[in-house]
Amino acid sequence: MTRKTIILAMPPSNGIVELIEKNLQFHGYQVLRLDSVLKFKYNSIWERIYHFLHKNITRSSSYKKTLREKQSFHKAKQLLADNLYDYALVIRPDIYPPKVLALLKKHTKKRFIGYQWDGLKRFPVKNIIHLFDRFFIFDHTDLNNPDYQNHQLYSITNFYFDVIKPDYVQNDMLEAYYIGDHQKSRVAMIEQCAEKLAENGVSIKFIIPTSKKSDIKCYKSKHLTFGKKNRLSYQDNLKNVSTADILVDFVIAEHNGLSFRHFEALYYKKKLITTNKHIQYYDFYHPSNIFIWDNKNLGEINNFLMKPYSPINPDIVAKYGFKNWIENILGINS
Structure with a gap:
């Protein structure tokens, strides 16, 4: 039986990404992780110096933001190569540049899914939500958020990791x-x-x-x-x-x-x-x-x-x- 393929894009989040990857594999998915594209480093000392000068003169971090977005896109393109995947799941899509999200969608055959596991008031996604085939939120009250009334949102809860089996321990005291x-x-x-x-x-x-x-x-x-x-x-x-x-x-x-x-x-x-x-x-x-x-x-x-x-x-x-x-x-x- 052919394994379903999926792109998993999300922040590292204290190792949750590893557990989600392991759980996906446990249920028969072949996984490509894209959290590595979020890591940033200057390509040269000159880029670092230019950013320092630009930030202090213009009071703006736009130069570094541009560098970060270009670097993320380049890394994602290398990882994806010419491959197509059945699904793509993007958790906390607000942290990915729109160009990277558009690239992921091009490499997805069936469904391109977004999931905001934090509230929309804390981390808005209004400018990118149109890119997704389906978009999920964990806070059901966000269904009534007036800023998103023109968008189709789906409510879903969080979950537990069923790849790990509970190990019950008897304590002497609670x-x-x-x-x-x-x-x-x-x-x-x-x-x-x-x-x-x-x-x-x-x-x-x-x-x-x-x-x-x-x-x-x-x-x-x-x-x-x-x-x-x-x-x-x-x-x-x-x-x-x-x-x-x-x-x-x-x-x-x-x-x-x-x-x-x-x-x-x-x-x-x-x-x-x-x-x-x-x-x-x-x-x-x-x-x-x-x-x-x-x-x-x-x-x-x-x-x-x-x-x-x-x-x-x-x-x-x-x-x-x-x-x-x-x-x-x-x-x-x-």
């Missing part, structure tokens, strides 16, 4: 796990949650991967871990997911869609504490498994911790796996 970049808007929530869980006898593994002193000063809790050394690859992150009993998620203010953490909790059969209220409308929501923290009900968390995990219908769990996700996004069954 362990809660959270990792997330520093965001001022969620400092108070992180600290309050860590303190309340610790009061209830839960072991805390909360990681904020930053070494900036100005960031670290925002936090007072002794239960947090900092430093660039804690910037885990996504595969190492999943090892922590596997060994924890409770996963914790703090939604970014601009987001309404569900982060990967929600689907990892479902797949690994972990309890979840989240500030994302939209989760109550999903078919896998169960109050014994998921605690929606609204900043007022932390006093109820002890009752939640005492309840046993309630198993979810396997068909519902499978619905959010990578296999179903990729078939939906590529329109394999439609």
Whole structure:
């Protein structure tokens, strides 16, 4: 049986690109990755000097931007050569120059797919969305974004990586796990949650991967871990997911869609504490498994911790796996 071919273009993102590639291969795809075209370096010392002078005289980085776009296009052309691929999937298409996207489309036989796994308000795609055959967003509220009313958008959730099988661990005491970049808007929530869980006898593994002193000063809790050394690859992150009993998620203010953490909790059969209220409308929501923290009900968390995990219908769990996700996004069954 001939393997389906796909171009995968996305940012490196702490090793997620490797996992997506591995998951695609696991499900029978031959993959060409294009994250390498995003790497930039000056071809000569003269280019670096010219950029320095241009930037300081004109107060503009347009010269470097032009160099970067030309370099990305040249690298993509070399990688693609004269080959055609069944599909192309571009995640975070806003980071790719339009010329590169147009080139990818020329090398795609069936469907050229875009997926914005961040909110459209944070990373707009209005100037490039017309290039795609289908365009997906993870935040369902973006379907009502007035700036995109003339474009056909499709809503889809994130997923869990089904190429990795859960490895269940029995801990002596409950362990809660959270990792997330520093965001001022969620400092108070992180600290309050860590303190309340610790009061209830839960072991805390909360990681904020930053070494900036100005960031670290925002936090007072002794239960947090900092430093660039804690910037885990996504595969190492999943090892922590596997060994924890409770996963914790703090939604970014601009987001309404569900982060990967929600689907990892479902797949690994972990309890979840989240500030994302939209989760109550999903078919896998169960109050014994998921605690929606609204900043007022932390006093109820002890009752939640005492309840046993309630198993979810396997068909519902499978619905959010990578296999179903990729078939939906590529329109394999439609």
